[in-house]
Amino acid sequence: MTTPNPETNGPVAAPDERLWDAPTEPSPVSPVFDELTRRRTEEIVARYPQSRSALLPLLHLVQSVEGFVSPDGIRYCAEALELTTAEVSAVATFYTMYKRTPCGEHLVSVCTNTLCAVLGGDDIYARLKAKLGVGHEGTAGEPGSPGSITLEHAECLAACDLGPVLQVNYEFFDNQTVASAETLVDALARGEKPHPTRGAPLTDLRTVSLELAGIFPDLERSVEGASTSVETMRGASLAADRGWTAPSMPDTPPAFPTLEKKP
Numbered sequence: 001m002t003t004p005n006p007e008t009n010g011p012v013a014a015p016d017e018r019l020w021d022a023p024t025e026p027s028p029v030s031p032v033f034d035e036l037t038r039r040r041t042e043e044i045v046a047r048y049p050q051s052r053s054a055l056l057p058l059l060h061l062v063q064s065v066e067g068f069v070s071p072d073g074i075r076y077c078a079e080a081l082e083l084t085t086a087e088v089s090a091v092a093t094f095y096t097m098y099k100r101t102p103c104g105e106h107l108v109s110v111c112t113n114t115l116c117a118v119l120g121g122d123d124i125y126a127r128l129k130a131k132l133g134v135g136h137e138g139t140a141g142e143p144g145s146p147g148s149i150t151l152e153h154a155e156c157l158a159a160c161d162l163g164p165v166l167q168v169n170y171e172f173f174d175n176q177t178v179a180s181a182e183t184l185v186d187a188l189a190r191g192e193k194p195h196p197t198r199g200a201p202l203t204d205l206r207t208v209s210l211e212l213a214g215i216f217p218d219l220e221r222s223v224e225g226a227s228t229s230v231e232t233m234r235g236a237s238l239a240a241d242r243g244w245t246a247p248s249m250p251d252t253p254p255a256f257p258t259l260e261k262k263p
Contacts, residue, residue: 021068032072037065041080041214047214051081054196056093057213059098064209067144068099096154097212104139104148106188107205109167110181113156116163124164124181125153147189150205161231162197169208171196174229198226 033041040061045054055077063075069092074150078085092098099107110125132140135150141148159165162174168180173184174197187194193202200222206219216222239245 008075032070033062033065033076037061040213044214045080052083055081055083055088056095059088059092059095060209060213061215063098064206064213064215066102067206068102073146096152099137099150101137102143103138103205104141104143104150105146105204106148106168107152107170108185108188109152109154109157109170111155111157111165111167112153112158115160116157116165119164120177121164121166123178124176127178128181128185131185145204146193149185149188162214162229168196168202169205171199171202173197196225198229200225 041058044057044061045051048054058077058080059069059073060074066073066262074085074088074092077083078088081088091192108128110121110128112125113122128151129135130154132138132149132151134140137152139148139150143150154167157165157167157172159172159174162172164176165172165174166176166184167173168184168188173180173194176184184194195201201224210217211222
């Protein structure tokens with residue numbers, strides 16, 4: 001094959017095309033994820049008409065196995081869904097719930113957004129940083145070992161009526177103080193699992209990651225516990241007591257008003 005030479009307008013020989021055979025070695029992630037994980041992967045992927053839609057739960061699944069989303073986990077998801085590792089990495093690095101370094105048995109998330117911050121969230125986070133000797137997403141203790149704790153500051157945890165709040169493995173501990181947060185962390189470090197203010201009994205980060213993947217080894221326990229609070233329901237309770245109701249939607253929506261044409 002020849003191509004034009006831009007300097008002489010004459011032909012110039014193109015280099016010979018070289019073909020490369022793909023390596024035949026087995027997948028490097030094969031030993032990392034066991035047969036149970038592979039069966040769960042198939043179960044998750046089968047829920048979706050497009051396999052790539054299963055990426056978010058699969059990332060939670062690999063996190064439940066290794067305690068974080070490792071390079072092996074990225075490759076595993078890419079192979080399972082026929083995606084590139086770049087596509088998987090783009091998703092895994094976008095969402096903060098996917099951890100890229102090994103985490104402790106428990107993840108403690110302290111809300112430091114505006115309302116919680118001014119109510120004491122910043123003080124709670126500062127005290128826990130000093131107590132545990134770690135910063136954001138740092139782990140006190142050997143990652144994955146009993147009593148190990150990963151600390152992070154979090155944006156709004158959607159519990160402004162109960163601030164300051166923190167979460168342990170995404171379960172709420174409401175109306176916290178510096179002292180109560182310290183007591184909670186001490187209990188976690190001793191291997192205890194205090195009951196959250198609301199929600200399911202406390203487990204560990206890997207179990208919660210498995211549940212976020214849609215796999216519930218103990219569904220009854222996972223939905224146990226009250227999910228609301230008196231403060232959150234106060235408006236609805238007042239409305240019920242006083243007979244207040246919102247206007248119902250009309251059968252036919254009103255027409256849009258006629259807008260004047262711009263000159």
